[in-house]
Amino acid sequence: MGGMTRHGPTRRTLRLAFLALAAVVLAAVGGAVWLVADAGLLRDAAGAPAVPALVVLALAFAALTGLWACWGVLASHFADLERLRAGVLVASVSRDGRLPPPRDRAAGPDEVARLREAVETLVLRRLFPSAGPDERLTAVLATLDEAILVVTEQGQVSLVNAAARALLGDEPVRVGSSVFAALERDDLLDAMAHAHAEPGGAVDATLPGVDGRRWPARICELTGHGGYVVRLTATPVGGPRLRVVAEDGAVHHDLSLHDALPEAAADDATPxxxxxxxxxxxxxxxxxxxxxxxxxxxxxxxxxxxxxxxxxxxxxxxxxxxxxxxxxxxxxxxxxxxxxxxxxxxxxxxxxxxxxxxxxxxxxxxxxxxxxxxxxxxxxxxxxxxxxxxxxxxxxxxxxxxxxxxxxxxxxxxxxxxxxxxxxxxxxxxxxxxxxxxxxxxxxxxxxxxxxxxxxxxxxxxxxxxxxxxxx
Structure with a gap:
């Protein structure tokens, strides 16, 4: 993930160590050449060079290239660790607790990938420790063949079962989306208003879909939680009963969509x-x-x-x-x-x-x-x-x-x-x-x-x- 990073002391120390090591290598090669030359060991009996200068330079270049390659590997490793660190910060505020994708999805497992897997497992276990009542209720709702939608007062889908997705389509009733992509806005809002006005908080109505089909429905107010439950039969008006089949039988939901917004005002000092x-x-x-x-x-x-x-x-x-x-x-x-x-x-x-x-x-x-x-x-x-x-x-x-x-x-x-x-x-x-x-x-x-x-x-x-x- 990289970006605006503040390099830690370990990375700075290693960088300085590599620079110092490179300087030592250069000094050692230069010093060795000078000492040997001063002792006359670089020339043969006739006074000709015994070790070509290019060989000495090649050795020095090879040593420096090796150091540079090692630093490149370490720098890439630190970049991966920094991306992982940023990913953990992002996962801390995401709803599913999962880390963003790694930089190289095709890379084989290494220590960073294994660390990433361990961190993601820890985050998921902390956020979703075990199957609780919500999961059991979801399993119960998944057995119903009646189409069930829960929507907020503004019409956002907060819960949808497999039957509703089979009748209306996965995308139009996706959790968090507007139910008005599947059902006509004015008719549903009118039915919701009537349900709110009824002493029992429920009415029967026929709801037109955006595809032209009309659905017998019962609309019930979700008292105290700012929303409505919409139940549709699988038989559209004037049509045969539809066979409800969904590839995914799960109930999709995010009931936090009904949470009330805190009252607050922003100023420059607001965190x-x-x-x-x-x-x-x-x-x-x-x-x-x-x-x-x-x-x-x-x-x-x-x-x-x-x-x-x-x-x-x-x-x-x-x-x-x-x-x-x-x-x-x-x-x-x-x-x-x-x-x-x-x-x-x-x-x-x-x-x-x-x-x-x-x-x-x-x-x-x-x-x-x-x-x-x-x-x-x-x-x-x-x-x-x-x-x-x-x-x-x-x-x-x-x-x-x-x-x-x-x-x-x-x-x-x-x-x-x-x-x-x-x-x-x-x-x-x-x-x-x-x-x-x-x-x-x-x-x-x-x-x-x-x-x-x-x-x-x-x-x-x-x-x-x-x-x-x-x-x-």
Whole structure:
């Protein structure tokens, strides 16, 4: 993983030792040549050179080359150890406790690989010590042939069983994704509102899917936990009962998605591990922040290293202008998709509360903030001016060996799943995972507060110059 490392005394001592040894070798060879020459042993009886000077130089060169090769092996070894150290820091904040992939996946087992395996085993055992009640409950739910979804109040999937994945597809109801990729938004929100209003907290409804099928369903409020349980029958309206088959019979879940967001406000002295942030991304009609418009917005709140999926925004926006085909080819949003979406002023009330008291975080966040401020100005709203942290600048400084700082490259480096890329919320979720993995690396580099992190990004002069040239 490398990057901003502070070399320990062992590495510095070895480097000095090798330099000293090289100096000793040079001095010894030079001294030996001088002594032998002074004694006349380098010449034969006729006075001709007995040992060519090139041979002496070759011996000296071979000795120095051997020392340099040894140092190269040791330096590579230390680089692997440093990458492992950084990987352990990243694993300490990742949800699955796994280390990022090694630098050379094809390399055979060696002492670093064995150490990595032992560390990962220790981390996993500490984080997931044994099968508990959650695992047993999961096994019970896996036996049901009724499709079951648990969603947050904002529509994020927090639990899905095999039957639901078989009916609606693995990707649309992936844990952490928006259920509105599988079921029509307005109909499900209406059913959830009716369930909330009912004394028993449950209603029966018919829910249209985005594929046109209609599902008889029962929606039950998850009282006290900010969400709903959606149960679907395997018989769509007007169709035959479907055979529920899933390759993976497991129940997928992350019920921490229902955790409430702490109330906090950021200032310069706020520690990064306590920092409230909104990780934000928007898709647009183009890259000109002076002329282009927002077509979708996605964001998720983060507090320190915790991602609060319950506090998110995922909205299409009608830009009021045609969307160029070259932009649609990237994010998939066409004029037809955006036609019925609300304009920016109607979406702003859903975004503004998420911005309050938070630092705005993103990959090239200056671009997103410039578009956001322009949309507010066009709508007669006060443009936001939150403090920002740019994950591209942070990563560029932490990993000076990386020439590709795209989300995909950084996700591979840090072991982040990149499902859902090139949607606003998908990019925001990937960026949030990257951001929380950067925090322990920043802390290891002595950067502990918001003020220190912002000052740190100011050192990325070349990257900042490129961003300013783009207009943000």
């Amino acid at each position: 990064l591990f306590d920092l409230p942030a909104l990780v934000f991304d928007c898709e647009s009609t183009g890259l000109d922040v002076r002329a282009d418009r927002i077509v979708s917005m996605g964001g998720v709140r983060v507090h320190g290293t915790r991602i609060f999926h319950i506090a998110n925004i995922d909205r299409l926006v009608n830009p009021g202008v045609p969307i160029p085909p070259r932009s649609s080819a990237i994010h998939g949003i066409t004029d037809e998709l955006a036609r019925d979406a609300p304009p920016f002023p109607e979406v702003w009330p859903a975004l503004e509360p998420l911005l309050r008291g938070a630092v705005l975080v993103g990959h090239n966040i200056g671009f997103d903030l410039a578009l956001l401020r322009r949309e507010c100005s066009l709508a007669g709203l006060t443009p936001p001016a939150p403090p920002t942290l740019d994950t591209l600048l942070l990563a560029g400084l932490l990993f000076p060996d990386m020439t590709d700082l795209s989300l995909e490259a950084l996700a591979e480096r840090l072991g982040v799943d990149i499902h859902g890329r090139h949607t606003a919320l998908g990019d925001a979720l990937v960026t949030a995972e990257l951001y929380v993995r950067l925090l322990p690396l920043l802390d290891s580099a002595g950067i502990a507060t918001l003020a220190e992190a912002r000052a740190f990004t100011g050192r990325a002069t070349a990257l900042r110059a490129r961003q300013r040239a783009m207009g943000w």
